[in-house]
Structures are given as structure tokens and as C-alpha cells.
Amino acid sequence: MTIDTKQIPTATAVHASNAGAPVVLDSLVRTFGRTRALDGFSLDIAPGEFVALLGPSGCGKTTALRVLAGFEQPDSGRVLVRGSDISGIGAQRRDMGMVFQSYSLFPNMDARDNVAFGLQLRHQRSGPRRARAAELLDLVGLSDHAAKYPHQLSGGQQQRVALARALAIEPQVLLLDEPLSALDAKVRAELRDQIRALQQRLAITTVFVTHDQEEALSMADRVCVMSNGRAEQIATPSVLYAQPGTAFVAEFVGVSSRVNVERVGAGIALFGQFAKIRGDAASVAQGALDALLRPEDVTATVSPQGLGVVNHRSFLGATTRLEVGIAGASVKVDVRSSDAELFELGTRVDLSLGARDVLVTERRPAQ
Secondary structure, three states, X not given: OOOOOOOOOHHHHOOOOOOOOOEEEEXXXXXXXXXXXXXXXXXXXXXXXXXXXXXXXXXXXXXXXXXXXXXXXXXXXXXXXXXXXXXXXXXXXXXXXXXOOOOOOOOOOOHHHHHHHHHHXXXXXXXXXXXXXXXXXXXXXXXXXXXXXXXXXXXXXXXXXXXXXXXXXXXXXXXXXXXXXXXXXXXXXXXXXXXXXXXXXXXXXXXXEEOOXXXXXXXXXXXXXXXXXXXXXXXXXHHHHHOOOOHHHHHHOOOOEEEEEEEEOOEEEEOOEEEEEOHHHHXXXXXXXXXXXXXXXXXXXXXXOOOEEEEEEEEOOOEEEEEEEEOOEEEXXXXXXXXXXXXXXXXXXXXXXXXOOEEEEEOOOOO
């Protein structure tokens, strides 16, 4: 069963005065002993925007979410919602809904009572409380499961109950802490699309923490890639992928090949061709450089005298990914699967670049 986002008017799910709260994280610093989890982290979130915090383990994304939620206090910096500084306000008074990775449902309560729990803490009367819970269960497609206990629900259903519970209190901001990571691949993909559709329907400001780039790129309006407690780049998914601002972003988001190149005037020499250096990367240090290439930006052509050799092939559906050994590097190249038979292992090929400028970085030392 899927979430039906068209049948429930927006105002019945999230009160209009609470939807679309602007959020500002201003120069947050948070340390744990000698570890600096947040190092001057800043992020502006527009009303109703869906922002994903993406990065490897230890980058600070969960700490940033916990500071926003009020579960952690920053050493310095501010948290502002609707322009008001809430840094000193406890989590229970921040009017935020949170969905955890582990569901965190009460095993002794059925789905309806789990959804209504936050309203009970706010001393709402039983009748309106149960009616509200029924509305939210209907919103997430679980009205027929209201009397079931958590152990009687699948993982995806439990997570939808947790989502309904977070929305029941009409929060200003919805916080999602890797809510899909415990689900199997098919359920994860379905619930990912349903959460995004629901968020757009409700226009509620949402912050989503994940280490899964596919989730971040498919769900978010903007993605904040984090490293060492700082924002490496904040951009829309399409810009983040096509125009990564740093080598870290290029290698963490999507697939990239690192190839040794040398500077030639204002550009670089790559596969015997001249290529332009992308934007601000022109200021990178003189001398030995590496280029970072996406598989779809490189074209392979069969040539008996080619400088590259096909060393591996991976079938990906409509495309097949080649790994071509050339000049001491392994370059990934995507070709149409209908043409893949031309590129048997050991086939010699020439490589050429697409039209986009090339991102370069200082050469990585040999390991």
C-alpha cells in the first residue's frame, strides 16, 4: 500500500501556521573531547525546503541534526527557526518532529496509540487525539492497520507509523535520521518516493540525514555534502553531480575516475587532447595534477592502435560500464549495452572527452 498524498488536504495534516518554517544553522561548533564534530558549520534552509545532509561516517551530519533537534547543545553558534534563536531551548519545546532509523515505536501500543502519543503528552483530549491519529494513519496509507502492534507490521509499515507520529504534533520542522537504512532495497525505494511526495504535499521544512547518495540526490531540493564538520558544497542534486565544487564531492557523489594530467597553458593535456580546467579549479597549484572524470563524460572508440585496454565490464542495464587501463590509470566509461559486444576484454580503445570542462585537483601521492 502506498501513501495517498492527494486525498488529504494540506491543512488537515500540518497546520498552515507551522508549515514552511525557515531554519538557520549559524557557525555551529560542537566538540567531543578532542574530536571536533562540527567546525563552524552553517546552513540556511528555506521555508518548506527538503535538505539532505550527506557524508561519510564521522563527518558531523548526525551531530548537526541533533543540535537542530535540541538533543545536543553546541559549544558556540546559533540555531534559528523563523528568525528566533532557539539554541537554549530544550528538545521538548522546539516543536520538531523526528523520525529515527530504529522506528522507536512503543511495543505495547497499537499503531493508533503510537501516533497519538505526542498529542497525549500535550494533554489533548482523547476524542480529538484519536481522530487526529486516524487522519495521519490514513495519510500514510495505514488506516486498515490502526489496531495492529509494531510486531504485526512490516519494517516499512513501522517506519510509516513513525512518520505519522512525527507529523501528528504539527511540527515546524521534520527531522529524518537515516530512516530508511534498516529497510530492504525495494521497500526503501518505495518509501523514499512516498516520503518525498508527502513532504512536497505538506510543504513542511525537512532535514534528512543519510550516507546514501542515491537517497539524497533523489529526494532533496538541495544537498549539503559534509566533511570534517564542515559543508564541502551545498547545491541542488543536478549541480552537485554535474559541477562538484571540490575533489571530495566529485569522488563521494557519483562515480569518478582519477587520471594523472599535466597543465598546458590555461588547460590540461588528457588522452592526447587539450581540455579546459573548470572554473575556480584554475587556481590549483602549478605542477602535477589529477583530473576527475565521470563515466558518461568519456567516450571509448575501438582502435587497434588505441592507448587504452578494456580490463573489465559491468552490465548495468541500459548501459555497460567499462574499466579501461590507460597511462597507469583505470578509467570508467559508460557505453550503451547494445554496443557492449564491441568492447570485449582486451580490446584496445581510444578515449576522448565530452564537452564539459574538467575538474582538476592536486595529484594524489602514489600509495
